[in-house]
Amino acid sequence: MAAGIHGRLIAVLQELRRIPDVLAVALARRDGLLIAHVLPKSMDPKRIAAMAASIVGTSEMAAGEMGLGPFFQSIVDSGSAKMLATGAGEEGILITIVRTDANMGLVLLSVGKAVQAVSNLLEEAAVEPEARA
Amino acid sequence: MLDDRLGGGFPRTSTLLLFSDKPTEKRVFAENFVVEGARHQETVLYVDFYRMPSLARAELSRFGRFPQDRLVFVDAISAQLMVESAEAYHVDRIDSLADTVDVIVRAIQEERPSRVVIDSMEFLSDRFPRDALLDQWRRIIAEAKAAGSVVCFLFINWTYQERDLGAIRALSDFVLEFQSSMRGGIVRNSMRISQMAEGGVRTNWIPYTFKDLIGVTVYFPRLMVTGPFNAGKSTVVKALCEKSVSIDRMGTTVAFDYGNVNITGIEAEIFGTPGQERFEFIFQIFAREVSGVLLVVDATRPEDFERAKHMLALIGPHIPYVVLANKSDLPGALKPEAVAGQMDLPDGTPVVATVATESKGVRDALLILAEMIIGVR
Numbered sequence: 001m002a003a004g005i006h007g008r009l010i011a012v013l014q015e016l017r018r019i020p021d022v023l024a025v026a027l028a029r030r031d032g033l034l035i036a037h038v039l040p041k042s043m044d045p046k047r048i049a050a051m052a053a054s055i056v057g058t059s060e061m062a063a064g065e066m067g068l069g070p071f072f073q074s075i076v077d078s079g080s081a082k083m084l085a086t087g088a089g090e091e092g093i094l095i096t097i098v099r100t101d102a103n104m105g106l107v108l109l110s111v112g113k114a115v116q117a118v119s120n121l122l123e124e125a126a127v128e129p130e131a132r133a
Numbered sequence: 134m135l136d137d138r139l140g141g142g143f144p145r146t147s148t149l150l151l152f153s154d155k156p157t158e159k160r161v162f163a164e165n166f167v168v169e170g171a172r173h174q175e176t177v178l179y180v181d182f183y184r185m186p187s188l189a190r191a192e193l194s195r196f197g198r199f200p201q202d203r204l205v206f207v208d209a210i211s212a213q214l215m216v217e218s219a220e221a222y223h224v225d226r227i228d229s230l231a232d233t234v235d236v237i238v239r240a241i242q243e244e245r246p247s248r249v250v251i252d253s254m255e256f257l258s259d260r261f262p263r264d265a266l267l268d269q270w271r272r273i274i275a276e277a278k279a280a281g282s283v284v285c286f287l288f289i290n291w292t293y294q295e296r297d298l299g300a301i302r303a304l305s306d307f308v309l310e311f312q313s314s315m316r317g318g319i320v321r322n323s324m325r326i327s328q329m330a331e332g333g334v335r336t337n338w339i340p341y342t343f344k345d346l347i348g349v350t351v352y353f354p355r356l357m358v359t360g361p362f363n364a365g366k367s368t369v370v371k372a373l374c375e376k377s378v379s380i381d382r383m384g385t386t387v388a389f390d391y392g393n394v395n396i397t398g399i400e401a402e403i404f405g406t407p408g409q410e411r412f413e414f415i416f417q418i419f420a421r422e423v424s425g426v427l428l429v430v431d432a433t434r435p436e437d438f439e440r441a442k443h444m445l446a447l448i449g450p451h452i453p454y455v456v457l458a459n460k461s462d463l464p465g466a467l468k469p470e471a472v473a474g475q476m477d478l479p480d481g482t483p484v485v486a487t488v489a490t491e492s493k494g495v496r497d498a499l500l501i502l503a504e505m506i507i508g509v510r
Contacts, residue, residue: 031385032385032411046411050411050412053382054380057380057381057387058380058388058389061380065378091383
């Protein structure tokens with residue numbers, strides 16, 4: 001991945017992190033590897049990336065199995081926060097952790113924008129090595 | 134498969150005791166037993182103290198088609214309900230032990246059935262004195278032997294002490310004990326077979342299930358397929374199961390593989406784990422109530438063997454396992470003995486050479502594992 005891409009991905013995550021009620025943001029690959037994150041020290045980013053990949057993988061399969069159409073997002077709704085694992089392009093998963101009483105309209109809108117930005121960047125990164133070859 | 138281990142099923146002229154100390158689903162086993170007999174065009178006799186034969190026949194249709202005329206009933210219920218019996222053999226005086234057994238004996242003598250089921254002895258043990266009942270019990274066994282029948286007694290023990298139970302077990306050639314347990318709303322049935330003859334085999338507790346039209350099969354609710362990254366675990370699950378689901382992304386399993394195997398007499402749910410360390414949390418979810426493990430290793434990568442042993446330890450101690458030396462067709466693949474040596478496996482641990490991409494050896498490994506779980510290997 002080109003050096004610049006990583007910085008630009010971090011910038012997208014940080015922008016999302018600035019929304020009120022958003023507690024943490026990370027970006028993982030679909031096979032569970034961490035790409036970038038702005039998580040608090042108390043969370044292990046690698047484990048979270050792997051778990052998010054399992055959740056998205058399982059949710060996507062379940063949606064397919066039940067004929068629910070294309071998969072967009074899994075939400076883990078818990079006591080003090082929600083975790084949104086959103087498909088970001090073919091290869092990415094955007095993990096957003098928000099306060100449980102967050103304004104979900106605003107959150108979903110912002111997550112949608114971030115996902116668009118992330119998938120554009122990932123696509124760009126995927127094309128680059130071929131262009132060099 | 135069980136039949137093979139007992140030398141081709143229960144030998145003609147033997148006495149089975151289907152026993153439990155609580156109500157369990159052992160009747161389904163007895164029903165399976167008579168239906169199989171009828172399917173082989175043998176005459177089978179069913180002595181029923183609890184159901185009208187018409188109801189019993191309807192319930193037996195769950196097993197699918199079999200020649201109805203091969204199945205003869207001894208009706209021991211009509212007299213209890215004070216209705217006319219439609220059966221050739223029926224007990225008139227249900228309050229007399231001798232009369233009741235007379236009818237059973239007459240049916241055995243006249244029909245010479247290959248299989249007899251008495252459903253069930255606790256009906257008699259609740260009503261009649263112990264010693265008289267044991268005498269009649271012996272009489273039924275003697276008559277069944279004379280007629281060349283396999284006789285199968287269902288018995289729930291409510292009242293008898295261990296000493297009397299011992300006497301009843303001693304009358305039998307095989308004792309099949311049944312257990313049911315419920316955990317999280319799921320009922321698990323299991324049974325254990327003991328051959329009473331000296332040096333006879335005794336199995337472990339065998340989980341079983343019943344399916345309409347198929348009958349009773351051995352059922353393993355959870356077998357795990359695990360091993361290091363890229364050993365071929367998902368391919369093994371695919372090779373074993375007609376239909377399987379793999380939650381994989383970019384060539385690696387991110388959650389689990391799942392499949393259901395159904396081969397003669399065995400049904401199993403197979404769960405494949407991811408191989409990479411970052412997914413180890415999955416083990417905490419799936420490594421519960423595991424009956425056995427297929428440990429897949431890449432026979433060309435001995436450097437991964439330590440990792441394989443670590444993964445086995447994650448699933449838990451004292452679980453039967455078989456090692457699959459996979460990719461055995463590749464150049465440089467270690468032979469099973471060499472894999473066992475390099476992994477420093479305990480003596481006798483089975484190692485099977487497999488080529489999962491061509492389904493080679495995979496099923497053999499499963500059968501070996503099944504035998505280990507059942508305890509006949």
